[in-house]
Amino acid sequence: MATPRTSRVDPLTVEVVELIGTVVARYHEEYEREAGQHALTGSQARLLALLTLEPLPMRQIAVRLKCEPSNVTGIVDRLEARGLVERRPDPQDRRVKLAAVTDEGRRTARKLRDGLSFAREPLAELSHEERVVLRDLLARMLG
């Protein structure tokens, strides 16, 4: 007993896991850095990107961001103070407030997304066929 875990997992799997960890770390660093370029925190940038797709009730935002609804109030407050997001009433239910990006917010979101070079450049190293293989492998990994 007391066998070290690494001896129970084959070296190839360990190597792949570490590579995935590196991808995750690099992706996150770049996202935080790019958000910072626009004076946004990571949470603010994620919410802005989310609202680019469609306006959402505060409650739904909490679900998507996987945080408590009380936190959403502050994040939307700060984005709203900068004119990137606005609160709208929901005609269907007067309890609900919809958060929606403004034109300015949409421009900021687009600039931010275009700045994320990691998402594009490393893939440029791979041929079309290799991307197909990578896509299929990742899709199977994610179930």
Next chain:
Amino acid sequence: MATPRTSRVDPLTVEVVELIGTVVARYHEEYEREAGQHALTGSQARLLALLTLEPLPMRQIAVRLKCEPSNVTGIVDRLEARGLVERRPDPQDRRVKLAAVTDEGRRTARKLRDGLSFAREPLAELSHEERVVLRDLLARMLG
């Protein structure tokens, strides 16, 4: 002009980028959740894992964690208060303090690592040959 970005990037690349984003999100969620299982924050768990490899000066920790040295004081304080980490003097330089995991900290780090099922289970879906392909593709992506 004003061409939407998505029309400048081929759909396959977009798909792969989104898959990577999903991997990143799932990896992070699991890490935070597993850290929480042991009443640790993500930063505390990352530092604990880092110190499992070797004791480090506070200054070096800041570099590895990519944060300011002043933040390290608090994170080490909290881990030390729980007996997972200890500060040791550096015989070479009396200004330096080395942070090192305790036996208890090592046990916690091991349990935490073993709880990270995402890193193993999805790969179980792939054959040995497929893992070789995935490893090579990721390695080329990361340069």
Next chain:
DNA sequence: TATTGTTATACTCTATAACTATA
């Protein structure tokens, strides 16, 4: 009664600047 969003509170992480003790 139940739900939506908010407020109040407390803790952690974060960066900046100033401080101390060594070098």
Next chain:
DNA sequence: TATAGTTATAGAGTATAACAATA
């Protein structure tokens, strides 16, 4: 004087609990 670690401070994210407005 330069460096290592800390302290002080302030802003932001997080969870919990309690609250007002609406359903």
